[in-house]
Amino acid sequence: MTLRRQSREEGHTRKFMVVIDETTECERAVYYASRRAQRTGGKLIMLYVINPSEFGHWIGVETIMRSEAEHEARSVLGEYSERLRETVGIEPEAVIREGARAEQVRALIEEDKDIAILVLAAGSGQDGPGPLVSEIAGRSSADFPVPITIVPGTLSDEDIVALA
Structure with a gap:
């Protein structure tokens, strides 16, 4: 069910959302979304999703693996946040969740x-746009609650600045 957005109401700010992962194109989505947020007076929210299927071990091992995954997520989000503060001059919001990404x-x-x-970036390889883009922008996009922007993974920083 799509609920009304509040980003244009008094006391609210429009947010651009990106999903942080290990793909090479992720950086393109982050850079585009951060530049759009900066240019339009919005904010950036970065989501890092931990896959719980990686923790299917004994309780002690599962606890250690979950802790390591959370540490990795905080580290990656921290690196992106610092880079965005320095290069774009914005303070992104970081969220860590556990579950299926979509x-x-x-x-x-x-x-x-x-x-x-929601800002995603398409992979530039022969494997297609990537699993997240395929899943979200594919069959579930008809009832998706917000517009989806797909950034070509081959865009340079200069291209993104010109387009954002």
């Missing part, structure tokens, strides 16, 4: 009514 993306958008646009 489900967590939708859940966060439904919870945060200020999220107005």
